[in-house]
Amino acid sequence: MLQILIQGLLLSGLYALLAMGFTLIFSIGRVLNLAYGSYLLIGGYVYFQFSQVMGMPKLAGVALAAIVGVVMGIAKFRLIVKPLKGDHVAVEISTLILAVVLQAAVVLVFGDSSKILLPIIPGVKWLAGTAIPYSNLFAAIASWLILIGLYLFVRTTHTGRAMQAVSMDPKGAAISGIDSDRVNMITWAISGALGAVAGVFFASYTQLYPGMWVGPLIIAVAVVIVGGIGSIIGTLIVAHIVGFMEVIVSAWIAPELRGVFTMLLIIVVLVARPRGLFGREEL
Protein backbone atom coordinates (compact mmCIF):
# COMPACT_ATOMS: atom_id res chain seq x y z
CA MET A 1 0.00 0.00 0.00
CA LEU A 2 2.72 2.44 1.03
CA GLN A 3 4.61 1.24 -1.99
CA ILE A 4 1.76 2.23 -4.28
CA LEU A 5 1.47 5.58 -2.57
CA ILE A 6 5.18 6.33 -3.05
CA GLN A 7 5.32 5.14 -6.63
CA GLY A 8 2.06 6.91 -7.42
CA LEU A 9 3.34 10.21 -6.06
CA LEU A 10 6.62 9.98 -7.94
CA LEU A 11 5.01 9.06 -11.24
CA SER A 12 2.23 11.63 -10.88
CA GLY A 13 4.70 14.46 -10.32
CA LEU A 14 6.36 13.55 -13.59
CA TYR A 15 3.00 13.23 -15.36
CA ALA A 16 1.97 16.64 -14.11
CA LEU A 17 5.11 18.17 -15.61
CA LEU A 18 4.59 16.23 -18.80
CA ALA A 19 0.97 17.26 -19.19
CA MET A 20 1.48 20.89 -18.20
CA GLY A 21 3.21 21.95 -21.39
CA PHE A 22 0.39 20.41 -23.38
CA THR A 23 -2.44 21.97 -21.35
CA LEU A 24 -0.81 25.40 -21.56
CA ILE A 25 -1.08 25.33 -25.35
CA PHE A 26 -4.59 23.96 -25.22
CA SER A 27 -5.80 26.60 -22.80
CA ILE A 28 -4.28 29.50 -24.69
CA GLY A 29 -5.13 28.45 -28.25
CA ARG A 30 -7.82 25.75 -27.79
CA VAL A 31 -5.70 23.59 -30.07
CA LEU A 32 -4.18 20.15 -29.46
CA ASN A 33 -0.49 20.17 -30.28
CA LEU A 34 -0.21 16.54 -31.36
CA ALA A 35 3.52 16.99 -31.90
CA TYR A 36 3.85 17.59 -28.16
CA GLY A 37 5.32 14.12 -27.66
CA SER A 38 8.21 15.02 -29.94
CA TYR A 39 9.48 17.58 -27.42
CA LEU A 40 9.89 14.63 -25.06
CA LEU A 41 11.48 12.54 -27.79
CA ILE A 42 13.94 15.22 -28.92
CA GLY A 43 14.59 16.34 -25.34
CA GLY A 44 15.51 12.79 -24.38
CA TYR A 45 17.85 12.37 -27.34
CA VAL A 46 19.49 15.78 -26.86
CA TYR A 47 20.26 14.80 -23.28
CA PHE A 48 21.49 11.38 -24.44
CA GLN A 49 23.75 12.92 -27.09
CA PHE A 50 25.32 15.64 -24.97
CA SER A 51 25.48 14.06 -21.53
CA GLN A 52 25.87 10.40 -22.32
CA VAL A 53 27.67 10.26 -25.68
CA MET A 54 29.72 13.45 -25.37
CA GLY A 55 30.05 13.32 -21.59
CA MET A 56 28.89 16.83 -20.72
CA PRO A 57 27.63 17.45 -17.16
CA LYS A 58 24.15 15.99 -16.72
CA LEU A 59 22.46 19.20 -15.69
CA ALA A 60 23.97 20.92 -18.72
CA GLY A 61 22.38 18.16 -20.81
CA VAL A 62 18.99 18.85 -19.23
CA ALA A 63 19.43 22.58 -19.83
CA LEU A 64 20.36 21.99 -23.47
CA ALA A 65 17.29 19.80 -23.89
CA ALA A 66 15.17 22.65 -22.50
CA ILE A 67 16.77 25.14 -24.90
CA VAL A 68 16.15 22.87 -27.88
CA GLY A 69 12.54 22.53 -26.65
CA VAL A 70 12.19 26.33 -26.58
CA VAL A 71 13.55 26.60 -30.13
CA MET A 72 11.21 23.84 -31.35
CA GLY A 73 8.23 25.48 -29.67
CA ILE A 74 8.93 28.87 -31.23
CA ALA A 75 9.56 27.28 -34.63
CA LYS A 76 6.28 25.37 -34.47
CA PHE A 77 4.37 28.50 -33.56
CA ARG A 78 5.99 30.61 -36.28
CA LEU A 79 5.98 28.04 -39.07
CA ILE A 80 2.78 26.08 -38.46
CA VAL A 81 0.38 27.62 -35.98
CA LYS A 82 0.58 31.26 -37.03
CA PRO A 83 0.31 30.69 -40.80
CA LEU A 84 -2.68 28.37 -40.20
CA LYS A 85 -4.33 31.06 -38.09
CA GLY A 86 -7.37 29.72 -36.32
CA ASP A 87 -7.72 26.50 -38.29
CA HIS A 88 -7.52 23.96 -35.48
CA VAL A 89 -7.97 20.84 -37.55
CA ALA A 90 -5.17 21.90 -39.90
CA VAL A 91 -2.88 22.58 -36.94
CA GLU A 92 -3.69 19.21 -35.40
CA ILE A 93 -3.07 17.31 -38.65
CA SER A 94 0.17 19.19 -39.34
CA THR A 95 1.50 18.63 -35.85
CA LEU A 96 0.68 14.93 -36.01
CA ILE A 97 2.55 14.65 -39.30
CA LEU A 98 5.44 16.61 -37.84
CA ALA A 99 5.67 14.16 -34.94
CA VAL A 100 5.94 11.23 -37.33
CA VAL A 101 8.57 13.05 -39.41
CA LEU A 102 10.61 13.82 -36.29
CA GLN A 103 10.44 10.18 -35.26
CA ALA A 104 11.85 9.22 -38.68
CA ALA A 105 14.60 11.80 -38.28
CA VAL A 106 15.54 10.33 -34.91
CA VAL A 107 15.70 6.84 -36.43
CA LEU A 108 17.95 8.21 -39.16
CA VAL A 109 20.38 9.84 -36.74
CA PHE A 110 20.33 7.50 -33.73
CA GLY A 111 19.03 4.24 -35.16
CA ASP A 112 16.01 2.17 -34.28
CA SER A 113 17.19 0.49 -31.10
CA SER A 114 16.21 1.72 -27.67
CA LYS A 115 18.78 3.24 -25.37
CA ILE A 116 19.07 3.12 -21.63
CA LEU A 117 19.69 6.54 -20.09
CA LEU A 118 22.15 6.52 -17.22
CA PRO A 119 20.47 7.87 -14.09
CA ILE A 120 20.87 11.59 -13.48
CA ILE A 121 21.71 10.71 -9.88
CA PRO A 122 22.85 7.10 -9.48
CA GLY A 123 21.80 5.01 -6.51
CA VAL A 124 18.70 3.72 -4.82
CA LYS A 125 16.90 4.65 -1.64
CA TRP A 126 15.02 1.96 0.25
CA LEU A 127 11.79 3.12 1.75
CA ALA A 128 9.08 0.89 3.20
CA GLY A 129 10.49 -2.08 1.36
CA THR A 130 10.48 -0.26 -1.96
CA ALA A 131 13.54 0.58 -4.00
CA ILE A 132 13.28 4.17 -5.14
CA PRO A 133 15.93 5.20 -7.65
CA TYR A 134 17.37 8.57 -6.72
CA SER A 135 16.85 9.72 -10.28
CA ASN A 136 13.09 9.12 -9.99
CA LEU A 137 13.03 11.03 -6.75
CA PHE A 138 15.02 13.79 -8.43
CA ALA A 139 12.60 13.82 -11.39
CA ALA A 140 9.59 14.12 -9.10
CA ILE A 141 11.07 16.87 -6.96
CA ALA A 142 12.38 18.77 -9.99
CA SER A 143 8.94 18.46 -11.59
CA TRP A 144 7.27 19.92 -8.53
CA LEU A 145 9.74 22.80 -8.33
CA ILE A 146 9.26 23.59 -12.01
CA LEU A 147 5.47 23.51 -11.63
CA ILE A 148 5.54 25.75 -8.57
CA GLY A 149 7.74 28.16 -10.48
CA LEU A 150 5.34 28.07 -13.42
CA TYR A 151 2.36 28.67 -11.14
CA LEU A 152 4.00 31.69 -9.53
CA PHE A 153 5.02 32.99 -12.95
CA VAL A 154 1.51 32.69 -14.34
CA ARG A 155 -0.14 34.19 -11.26
CA THR A 156 2.18 37.04 -10.38
CA THR A 157 3.96 38.42 -13.45
CA HIS A 158 2.58 40.67 -16.16
CA THR A 159 3.43 38.10 -18.82
CA GLY A 160 1.82 35.31 -16.80
CA ARG A 161 -1.37 37.31 -16.27
CA ALA A 162 -1.34 38.10 -19.98
CA MET A 163 -1.23 34.35 -20.68
CA GLN A 164 -4.28 33.84 -18.48
CA ALA A 165 -6.00 36.80 -20.13
CA VAL A 166 -5.46 35.48 -23.66
CA SER A 167 -6.74 32.09 -22.57
CA MET A 168 -9.89 33.49 -20.95
CA ASP A 169 -10.87 36.26 -23.36
CA PRO A 170 -8.73 37.11 -26.40
CA LYS A 171 -10.65 40.32 -27.16
CA GLY A 172 -10.39 41.46 -23.56
CA ALA A 173 -6.65 40.79 -23.75
CA ALA A 174 -6.27 42.74 -26.99
CA ILE A 175 -8.02 45.83 -25.64
CA SER A 176 -5.80 45.65 -22.56
CA GLY A 177 -2.82 46.19 -24.83
CA ILE A 178 -1.66 42.58 -24.94
CA ASP A 179 -0.03 41.39 -28.16
CA SER A 180 -1.48 37.89 -28.32
CA ASP A 181 1.05 36.70 -30.91
CA ARG A 182 3.86 37.52 -28.54
CA VAL A 183 2.10 35.86 -25.59
CA ASN A 184 1.36 32.83 -27.73
CA MET A 185 4.98 32.55 -28.77
CA ILE A 186 6.15 32.76 -25.17
CA THR A 187 3.65 30.05 -24.25
CA TRP A 188 4.87 27.79 -27.05
CA ALA A 189 8.44 28.35 -25.87
CA ILE A 190 7.57 27.45 -22.27
CA SER A 191 5.60 24.42 -23.46
CA GLY A 192 8.60 23.21 -25.47
CA ALA A 193 10.94 23.57 -22.50
CA LEU A 194 8.52 21.72 -20.17
CA GLY A 195 8.08 18.91 -22.71
CA ALA A 196 11.80 18.51 -23.38
CA VAL A 197 12.71 18.38 -19.69
CA ALA A 198 9.85 15.96 -19.05
CA GLY A 199 11.31 13.89 -21.91
CA VAL A 200 14.65 13.53 -20.14
CA PHE A 201 12.91 12.42 -16.94
CA PHE A 202 10.46 10.19 -18.76
CA ALA A 203 13.20 8.46 -20.76
CA SER A 204 15.14 7.76 -17.59
CA TYR A 205 11.98 6.24 -16.07
CA THR A 206 11.47 4.00 -19.08
CA GLN A 207 13.73 3.94 -22.13
CA LEU A 208 14.76 6.16 -24.97
CA TYR A 209 13.43 4.99 -28.33
CA PRO A 210 12.09 6.66 -31.48
CA GLY A 211 8.45 5.80 -30.76
CA MET A 212 8.47 7.16 -27.22
CA TRP A 213 6.45 10.27 -28.13
CA VAL A 214 3.17 8.34 -28.31
CA GLY A 215 2.74 7.23 -24.68
CA PRO A 216 3.34 10.66 -23.14
CA LEU A 217 1.08 12.26 -25.74
CA ILE A 218 -1.76 9.96 -24.69
CA ILE A 219 -1.17 10.83 -21.06
CA ALA A 220 -1.19 14.53 -21.89
CA VAL A 221 -4.38 14.20 -23.94
CA ALA A 222 -5.97 12.25 -21.08
CA VAL A 223 -5.10 14.97 -18.61
CA VAL A 224 -6.58 17.68 -20.84
CA ILE A 225 -9.73 15.72 -21.55
CA VAL A 226 -10.32 14.51 -18.03
CA GLY A 227 -9.37 17.85 -16.54
CA GLY A 228 -11.33 20.00 -18.95
CA ILE A 229 -9.73 23.14 -20.23
CA GLY A 230 -6.28 23.32 -18.76
CA SER A 231 -5.95 24.98 -15.45
CA ILE A 232 -2.71 24.44 -13.61
CA ILE A 233 -4.42 23.08 -10.51
CA GLY A 234 -6.78 20.90 -12.57
CA THR A 235 -3.80 19.50 -14.45
CA LEU A 236 -2.06 18.62 -11.18
CA ILE A 237 -5.12 16.82 -9.85
CA VAL A 238 -5.78 14.85 -13.00
CA ALA A 239 -2.10 13.96 -13.43
CA HIS A 240 -2.38 12.31 -10.01
CA ILE A 241 -5.54 10.45 -11.01
CA VAL A 242 -3.83 9.10 -14.12
CA GLY A 243 -0.52 8.40 -12.36
CA PHE A 244 -2.12 6.52 -9.47
CA MET A 245 -4.39 4.63 -11.80
CA GLU A 246 -1.39 3.41 -13.77
CA VAL A 247 0.54 2.39 -10.68
CA ILE A 248 -2.47 0.53 -9.30
CA VAL A 249 -3.20 -1.21 -12.59
CA SER A 250 0.45 -2.27 -12.86
CA ALA A 251 0.56 -3.59 -9.33
CA TRP A 252 -2.83 -5.30 -9.14
CA ILE A 253 -3.72 -6.25 -12.69
CA ALA A 254 -0.87 -6.27 -15.18
CA PRO A 255 1.87 -3.75 -16.04
CA GLU A 256 1.12 -4.15 -19.75
CA LEU A 257 -2.39 -2.76 -19.30
CA ARG A 258 -1.49 0.56 -17.68
CA GLY A 259 -1.70 2.53 -20.93
CA VAL A 260 -4.91 0.81 -21.95
CA PHE A 261 -6.66 2.01 -18.83
CA THR A 262 -5.54 5.57 -19.48
CA MET A 263 -7.09 5.38 -22.94
CA LEU A 264 -10.28 3.87 -21.55
CA LEU A 265 -10.42 6.74 -19.07
CA ILE A 266 -10.29 9.21 -21.99
CA ILE A 267 -13.23 7.54 -23.69
CA VAL A 268 -15.31 7.18 -20.55
CA VAL A 269 -14.87 10.84 -19.65
CA LEU A 270 -15.56 11.97 -23.22
CA VAL A 271 -18.83 10.08 -23.18
CA ALA A 272 -19.89 10.93 -19.65
CA ARG A 273 -18.63 14.50 -19.23
CA PRO A 274 -17.69 16.01 -22.58
CA ARG A 275 -16.31 19.13 -20.90
CA GLY A 276 -14.10 17.23 -18.48
CA LEU A 277 -14.32 17.00 -14.73
CA PHE A 278 -13.08 20.53 -14.10
CA GLY A 279 -14.50 22.30 -17.13
CA ARG A 280 -13.71 25.92 -16.53
CA GLU A 281 -11.65 28.00 -18.85
CA GLU A 282 -8.81 29.21 -16.72
CA LEU A 283 -5.10 28.80 -16.61
Added chain:
Amino acid sequence: MSFLDIDKLSAFYGKAQALHEVSLQVQEGEIVAIVGANGAGKSTLLDSVMGLTKTGGVIRLGDQVLTGRSSSEIVKLGVGYAPERFNLFPYMTVRDNLLVGAYTARDDIAHNLDMVHKLFPRLEEREHQETSTQSGGERQMVSLGRALMTSPRVLLVDEPTIGLAPKVCLEIAEVLRRLQREFGVTIVITEQNANFALSLAERLYVLESGHVTASGTVEELRDDPRLAEAYFGH
Protein backbone atom coordinates in the same frame (compact mmCIF):
# COMPACT_ATOMS: atom_id res chain seq x y z
CA MET B 1 -7.60 70.10 -35.47
CA SER B 2 -9.59 67.78 -33.28
CA PHE B 3 -8.16 65.35 -30.75
CA LEU B 4 -9.80 62.16 -31.98
CA ASP B 5 -10.48 62.47 -35.68
CA ILE B 6 -12.36 59.78 -37.57
CA ASP B 7 -12.35 60.48 -41.27
CA LYS B 8 -14.56 58.58 -43.74
CA LEU B 9 -14.39 55.32 -41.78
CA SER B 10 -15.86 52.25 -43.45
CA ALA B 11 -15.89 48.84 -41.78
CA PHE B 12 -16.51 45.41 -43.17
CA TYR B 13 -17.44 41.95 -41.92
CA GLY B 14 -16.43 39.82 -44.88
CA LYS B 15 -18.28 41.43 -47.78
CA ALA B 16 -20.94 43.04 -45.59
CA GLN B 17 -20.30 46.72 -44.94
CA ALA B 18 -21.29 47.80 -41.42
CA LEU B 19 -20.05 51.42 -41.53
CA HIS B 20 -20.25 53.80 -44.51
CA GLU B 21 -17.75 56.68 -44.54
CA VAL B 22 -18.45 57.73 -40.98
CA SER B 23 -16.72 60.96 -39.99
CA LEU B 24 -16.62 62.14 -36.41
CA GLN B 25 -14.52 64.59 -34.40
CA VAL B 26 -13.90 64.73 -30.69
CA GLN B 27 -12.17 67.63 -28.93
CA GLU B 28 -9.85 67.11 -26.00
CA GLY B 29 -11.76 66.96 -22.72
CA GLU B 30 -15.18 66.50 -24.32
CA ILE B 31 -17.86 63.89 -23.72
CA VAL B 32 -19.36 62.82 -27.05
CA ALA B 33 -22.18 60.31 -27.47
CA ILE B 34 -22.98 58.18 -30.49
CA VAL B 35 -26.66 57.35 -30.48
CA GLY B 36 -28.20 54.61 -32.56
CA ALA B 37 -30.59 51.69 -32.49
CA ASN B 38 -29.55 48.08 -32.15
CA GLY B 39 -27.50 47.09 -35.20
CA ALA B 40 -26.70 50.67 -36.24
CA GLY B 41 -22.96 49.99 -36.03
CA LYS B 42 -22.04 51.53 -32.68
CA SER B 43 -19.94 48.62 -31.44
CA THR B 44 -18.39 48.25 -34.87
CA LEU B 45 -17.34 51.90 -34.75
CA LEU B 46 -15.59 51.55 -31.39
CA ASP B 47 -14.06 48.18 -32.35
CA SER B 48 -12.71 49.87 -35.47
CA VAL B 49 -10.99 52.60 -33.45
CA MET B 50 -9.30 49.74 -31.52
CA GLY B 51 -8.08 48.14 -34.75
CA LEU B 52 -10.31 45.09 -34.30
CA THR B 53 -12.13 45.22 -37.65
CA LYS B 54 -11.27 45.50 -41.33
CA THR B 55 -11.57 49.16 -42.20
CA GLY B 56 -11.07 51.87 -44.77
CA GLY B 57 -10.56 55.55 -43.96
CA VAL B 58 -8.31 57.23 -41.43
CA ILE B 59 -8.44 57.49 -37.63
CA ARG B 60 -6.12 59.89 -35.82
CA LEU B 61 -5.48 60.55 -32.15
CA GLY B 62 -3.54 63.77 -31.59
CA ASP B 63 -0.78 63.68 -34.18
CA GLN B 64 -0.73 59.87 -34.45
CA VAL B 65 -2.47 57.81 -37.10
CA LEU B 66 -4.21 54.79 -35.51
CA THR B 67 -5.36 53.13 -38.70
CA GLY B 68 -3.37 50.03 -39.63
CA ARG B 69 -1.92 49.58 -36.15
CA SER B 70 -2.45 46.62 -33.84
CA SER B 71 -4.79 46.91 -30.86
CA SER B 72 -1.88 46.73 -28.48
CA GLU B 73 -0.18 49.71 -30.16
CA ILE B 74 -3.46 51.63 -30.14
CA VAL B 75 -3.82 51.01 -26.40
CA LYS B 76 -0.26 52.23 -25.90
CA LEU B 77 -1.04 55.40 -27.86
CA GLY B 78 -3.78 56.21 -25.35
CA VAL B 79 -7.11 54.66 -26.28
CA GLY B 80 -8.96 52.84 -23.48
CA TYR B 81 -11.99 50.69 -24.27
CA ALA B 82 -14.83 49.37 -22.13
CA PRO B 83 -16.70 47.13 -24.59
CA GLU B 84 -20.37 46.21 -24.64
CA ARG B 85 -19.96 42.69 -23.28
CA PHE B 86 -17.12 43.75 -20.98
CA ASN B 87 -14.80 40.91 -22.11
CA LEU B 88 -13.51 40.50 -18.58
CA PHE B 89 -11.36 37.58 -17.45
CA PRO B 90 -13.97 35.60 -15.55
CA TYR B 91 -11.76 33.41 -13.36
CA MET B 92 -9.41 36.17 -12.35
CA THR B 93 -9.98 38.41 -9.38
CA VAL B 94 -11.08 42.00 -9.71
CA ARG B 95 -7.56 43.08 -8.86
CA ASP B 96 -5.95 40.82 -11.45
CA ASN B 97 -8.40 42.03 -14.09
CA LEU B 98 -7.31 45.58 -13.31
CA LEU B 99 -3.64 44.60 -13.39
CA VAL B 100 -4.04 43.06 -16.84
CA GLY B 101 -5.25 46.50 -17.91
CA ALA B 102 -1.92 47.85 -16.71
CA TYR B 103 0.00 45.62 -19.13
CA THR B 104 1.23 48.57 -21.19
CA ALA B 105 1.17 51.15 -18.38
CA ARG B 106 3.22 49.49 -15.68
CA ASP B 107 4.76 52.68 -14.35
CA ASP B 108 1.34 54.16 -13.61
CA ILE B 109 -0.09 51.21 -11.63
CA ALA B 110 -0.11 52.86 -8.22
CA HIS B 111 -1.59 56.10 -9.53
CA ASN B 112 -4.21 54.45 -11.74
CA LEU B 113 -5.24 51.91 -9.12
CA ASP B 114 -5.73 54.74 -6.69
CA MET B 115 -7.91 56.60 -9.22
CA VAL B 116 -10.00 53.48 -9.93
CA HIS B 117 -10.52 52.81 -6.23
CA LYS B 118 -11.55 56.44 -5.64
CA LEU B 119 -14.11 56.23 -8.45
CA PHE B 120 -15.34 52.75 -7.52
CA PRO B 121 -14.76 52.08 -3.81
CA ARG B 122 -16.68 48.85 -4.31
CA LEU B 123 -13.88 47.43 -6.45
CA GLU B 124 -11.43 47.85 -3.61
CA GLU B 125 -13.80 46.06 -1.21
CA ARG B 126 -14.26 43.26 -3.71
CA GLU B 127 -10.70 43.09 -5.01
CA HIS B 128 -10.32 39.34 -4.34
CA GLN B 129 -13.65 38.34 -5.89
CA GLU B 130 -13.65 36.54 -9.24
CA THR B 131 -15.52 38.59 -11.81
CA SER B 132 -17.51 35.53 -12.91
CA THR B 133 -19.45 35.83 -9.66
CA GLN B 134 -20.19 39.55 -9.95
CA SER B 135 -23.33 41.45 -10.88
CA GLY B 136 -23.69 43.32 -14.17
CA GLY B 137 -23.09 46.67 -12.51
CA GLU B 138 -19.94 45.46 -10.80
CA ARG B 139 -18.65 44.04 -14.06
CA GLN B 140 -19.23 47.36 -15.77
CA MET B 141 -17.15 48.96 -13.02
CA VAL B 142 -14.34 46.43 -13.49
CA SER B 143 -14.50 46.97 -17.23
CA LEU B 144 -14.23 50.75 -16.87
CA GLY B 145 -11.53 50.29 -14.26
CA ARG B 146 -9.51 48.01 -16.50
CA ALA B 147 -9.75 50.55 -19.32
CA LEU B 148 -8.56 53.29 -16.96
CA MET B 149 -5.57 51.17 -15.94
CA THR B 150 -4.24 51.56 -19.49
CA SER B 151 -3.71 55.31 -18.81
CA PRO B 152 -6.04 56.36 -21.61
CA ARG B 153 -6.16 59.82 -23.14
CA VAL B 154 -9.50 58.96 -24.67
CA LEU B 155 -11.93 56.45 -23.16
CA LEU B 156 -14.42 54.59 -25.37
CA VAL B 157 -17.45 53.18 -23.56
CA ASP B 158 -19.90 50.99 -25.45
CA GLU B 159 -23.45 51.27 -24.09
CA PRO B 160 -22.52 51.87 -20.44
CA THR B 161 -26.10 51.45 -19.26
CA ILE B 162 -27.22 48.37 -21.16
CA GLY B 163 -28.98 45.95 -18.83
CA LEU B 164 -28.19 47.95 -15.71
CA ALA B 165 -30.62 49.12 -13.03
CA PRO B 166 -31.48 52.87 -13.20
CA LYS B 167 -29.64 53.54 -9.95
CA VAL B 168 -26.46 51.95 -11.28
CA CYS B 169 -26.84 53.94 -14.53
CA LEU B 170 -26.78 57.17 -12.51
CA GLU B 171 -23.70 56.00 -10.66
CA ILE B 172 -21.91 55.22 -13.91
CA ALA B 173 -22.92 58.59 -15.37
CA GLU B 174 -21.53 60.34 -12.31
CA VAL B 175 -18.24 58.48 -12.59
CA LEU B 176 -17.90 59.40 -16.27
CA ARG B 177 -18.50 63.07 -15.39
CA ARG B 178 -15.89 62.93 -12.64
CA LEU B 179 -13.44 61.34 -15.04
CA GLN B 180 -13.88 64.25 -17.37
CA ARG B 181 -13.83 66.95 -14.68
CA GLU B 182 -11.23 65.67 -12.24
CA PHE B 183 -8.98 63.59 -14.44
CA GLY B 184 -9.32 65.34 -17.80
CA VAL B 185 -10.18 62.19 -19.73
CA THR B 186 -11.84 62.59 -23.12
CA ILE B 187 -14.84 60.29 -23.38
CA VAL B 188 -16.80 58.75 -26.24
CA ILE B 189 -19.87 56.71 -25.33
CA THR B 190 -22.42 54.91 -27.45
CA GLU B 191 -26.06 54.66 -26.43
CA GLN B 192 -29.43 53.37 -27.51
CA ASN B 193 -30.83 55.26 -24.57
CA ALA B 194 -31.01 58.80 -26.00
CA ASN B 195 -32.06 60.29 -22.66
CA PHE B 196 -28.94 59.03 -20.97
CA ALA B 197 -26.83 60.36 -23.82
CA LEU B 198 -28.53 63.76 -23.64
CA SER B 199 -27.97 63.98 -19.90
CA LEU B 200 -24.29 63.16 -20.07
CA ALA B 201 -22.77 64.27 -23.36
CA GLU B 202 -22.00 67.71 -24.73
CA ARG B 203 -22.32 66.68 -28.35
CA LEU B 204 -24.03 63.79 -30.12
CA TYR B 205 -23.81 61.90 -33.35
CA VAL B 206 -26.78 59.91 -34.62
CA LEU B 207 -25.87 56.65 -36.32
CA GLU B 208 -28.36 54.78 -38.51
CA SER B 209 -27.51 51.62 -40.46
CA GLY B 210 -23.84 52.56 -40.57
CA HIS B 211 -24.38 56.19 -41.65
CA VAL B 212 -24.10 59.35 -39.56
CA THR B 213 -27.49 61.02 -40.11
CA ALA B 214 -27.22 63.93 -37.68
CA SER B 215 -24.77 65.58 -35.34
CA GLY B 216 -24.70 68.57 -33.05
CA THR B 217 -24.81 69.80 -29.50
CA VAL B 218 -27.36 68.55 -27.00
CA GLU B 219 -29.39 71.75 -27.43
CA GLU B 220 -29.40 71.43 -31.20
CA LEU B 221 -30.51 67.81 -31.19
CA ARG B 222 -32.80 67.59 -28.18
CA ASP B 223 -35.96 67.94 -30.26
CA ASP B 224 -34.59 66.65 -33.53
CA PRO B 225 -36.86 63.96 -35.02
CA ARG B 226 -33.81 62.07 -36.31
CA LEU B 227 -32.71 61.43 -32.74
CA ALA B 228 -36.10 59.96 -31.85
CA GLU B 229 -36.00 57.92 -35.04
CA ALA B 230 -32.62 56.44 -34.20
CA TYR B 231 -33.80 55.85 -30.66
CA PHE B 232 -36.80 53.82 -31.71
CA GLY B 233 -34.93 52.27 -34.63
CA HIS B 234 -37.88 53.16 -36.87
